[in-house]
Amino acid sequence: MTKITFVTSDDNSITVEGNTGNVMELAVQNKIKGIDGNCGGVCSCATCHVHVEPKDWEKVGAPSTMEADMLEFDEKVSDYSRLSCQMKVTDAIDGVVLKVAK
Amino acid sequence: MMEKSAISDPFEKARLEKGVGEMDDQNDPVTMVLGHKDVRKCAHNWKTYQSGAEPGRIVIPSEVNIRDIRQIPFEVDPPMHGEYRALVEQWFKRPLEADYQAALEKQIGALVDEVLTKDSVEVIKEFSLILQSRALTLLFNVPFSESETWISWGTHVFRSEGNALDGDKANILYNYIDNEIEKSIQNPGKDLYSVLLASEVNGRKLTKEEVKGVVVLTFSGGRDTIINAVTNSIAYFSEHPKSLDKLRKEPELINFAIEELIRYFSPLTQMGRVATEDTQVCEHAIKAGTRIGLNWVSANRDASVFENANEVVLDRKINPHVAFGFGTHNCLGATHARQILKVLIKTLIKKVNSIEILDAKENIETLGEFKRKVGFDSINVKFN
Ligand code: HEM
Ligand code: FES
Numbered sequence: 001m002t003k004i005t006f007v008t009s010d011d012n013s014i015t016v017e018g019n020t021g022n023v024m025e026l027a028v029q030n031k032i033k034g035i036d037g038n039c040g041g042v043c044s045c046a047t048c049h050v051h052v053e054p055k056d057w058e059k060v061g062a063p064s065t066m067e068a069d070m071l072e073f074d075e076k077v078s079d080y081s082r083l084s085c086q087m088k089v090t091d092a093i094d095g096v097v098l099k100v101a102k
Numbered sequence: 103m104m105e106k107s108a109i110s111d112p113f114e115k116a117r118l119e120k121g122v123g124e125m126d127d128q129n130d131p132v133t134m135v136l137g138h139k140d141v142r143k144c145a146h147n148w149k150t151y152q153s154g155a156e157p158g159r160i161v162i163p164s165e166v167n168i169r170d171i172r173q174i175p176f177e178v179d180p181p182m183h184g185e186y187r188a189l190v191e192q193w194f195k196r197p198l199e200a201d202y203q204a205a206l207e208k209q210i211g212a213l214v215d216e217v218l219t220k221d222s223v224e225v226i227k228e229f230s231l232i233l234q235s236r237a238l239t240l241l242f243n244v245p246f247s248e249s250e251t252w253i254s255w256g257t258h259v260f261r262s263e264g265n266a267l268d269g270d271k272a273n274i275l276y277n278y279i280d281n282e283i284e285k286s287i288q289n290p291g292k293d294l295y296s297v298l299l300a301s302e303v304n305g306r307k308l309t310k311e312e313v314k315g316v317v318v319l320t321f322s323g324g325r326d327t328i329i330n331a332v333t334n335s336i337a338y339f340s341e342h343p344k345s346l347d348k349l350r351k352e353p354e355l356i357n358f359a360i361e362e363l364i365r366y367f368s369p370l371t372q373m374g375r376v377a378t379e380d381t382q383v384c385e386h387a388i389k390a391g392t393r394i395g396l397n398w399v400s401a402n403r404d405a406s407v408f409e410n411a412n413e414v415v416l417d418r419k420i421n422p423h424v425a426f427g428f429g430t431h432n433c434l435g436a437t438h439a440r441q442i443l444k445v446l447i448k449t450l451i452k453k454v455n456s457i458e459i460l461d462a463k464e465n466i467e468t469l470g471e472f473k474r475k476v477g478f479d480s481i482n483v484k485f486n
Binding site: 036038039040041042043044045066069070072073074075 | 139142143145146195357358360361407418419420421422423424426428429430432436437440
């Protein structure tokens with residue numbers, strides 16, 4: 001099981017577990033506030049935007065070109081932005097902390 | 103022969119060669135921004151490309167001559183835009199609730215059962231308009247019977263039979279809305295009007311004018327777009343029975359199919375912005391006070407982003423389309439729209455074997471030198 005911690009805009013910290021699918025789906029299943037996943041994960045809606053804790057950036061890795069393009073003009077973009085629907089839930093990201101973009 | 107459901111891309115050459123296209127609109131010309139990246143960039147840059155211009159002006163064709171009311175939050179820029187949007191954001195997520203979905207399934211199931219009994223169905227008037235109007239009662243949280251009034255207005259709330267903007271027609275809608283707002287003031291309930299009337303921005307109640315601005319937008323933004331998406335989907339599935347089969351066997355692909363159909367149809371062609379300073383797009387000068395058009399349709403066929411952009415790839419996994427807009431003003435009704443398409447597809451899978459197109463008349467819009475097929479003026483089919 002991979003553990004992932006979400007920090008919502010009201011500063012609640014919620015740790016959830018999963019082993020398949022993508023991080024957006026995991027967040028939606030667990031009703032994480034602020035992650036809607038409107039487009040179902042096709043990289044179109046940015047309602048799954050998270051800021052990765054800088055210490056975890058290496059683990060998570062940089063976005064693909066397409067994802068980076070969509071983030072480039074996002075209002076809430078930071079150096080640690082990812083669209084969580086493009087992050088697979090695997091052992092590689094066990095323990096990471098993701099701040100829901102506000 | 104070209105399939106009846108196919109929609110080609112008239113912008114490719116201009117997009118590749120210039121990045122922009124020119125069109126006139128009632129002597130208020132528009133420079134259409136065509137590339138995916140440029141469209142996103144301009145949509146993002148609300149300081150230079152504003153929405154809060156004269157009411158009606160960012161709509162193409164312009165509605166300045168037929169309306170004074172400002173649509174909210176659509177014709178408002180940040181930071182006020184965010185204040186208004188926060189008021190309605192939760193309300194527009196209600197389509198995700200189980201009750202809402204169940205009600206939609208019931209509505210669409212009954213409508214499909216009905217058209218299955220007919221020899222010929224004109225999809226726009228006898229299917230899509232009805233489906234859209236009934237579904238909208240859920241978003242407004244008003245009685246189902248209101249949909250009968252909305253259906254009686256016909257397909258265009260702002261346009262008469264030709265393509266000309268029609269002020270009288272718009273007045274029918276405005277008078278209706280004034281009336282409904284008065285009713286909700288007298289008798290507050292759980293409908294959208296009442297919720298808005300009780301809302302506050304910056305520590306004060308919304309004015310009637312503001313309530314009206316939100317309501318008008320909810321009516322007009324969700325009408326032609328949904329009718330277009332539903333009608334084009336029916337045409338597509340009639341010519342691609344295998345696609346319907348595929349979704350029947352692999353329902354987990356339905357979500358991808360919805361996004362792809364919306365990309366391919368792009369029911370809203372473009373939305374305007376007014377430049378607040380002299381600037382440029384793709385080395386093309388844009389003068390302060392003139393209009394650009396964020397051409398979602400063209401962006402959604404940009405080959406640098408979408409492989410086989412002119413084909414419907416039903417299970418396209420990465421699909422960063424901008425059919426619902428991009429950034430600040432992205433579509434508030436998208437949750438409702440997606441839910442409608444999801445329920446529609448599930449219902450077709452369950453109840454319909456095939457759809458036969460009997461005859462169809464295309465609807466072509468002219469944007470300067472470009473002619474774009476939007477969908478249909480009428481399309482008769484037989485549901486089997
Ligand atoms: C397939 C159907 C639809 C499509 C393709 C569509 C497309 C769009 C697009 C492209 C925008 C961005 C406009 C801009 O940037 O200026 C937008 C905004 C908007 N749409 Fe939709 N729309 C659809 C359905 C709906 C529905 C059903 C409703 C409500 C009943 C709705 C309400 C709105 C509102 C309120 C906005 C403005 C949001 C804001 O300014 O913050 N739309 N839509
Ligand atoms: S869910 Fe839409 S971009 Fe991630």
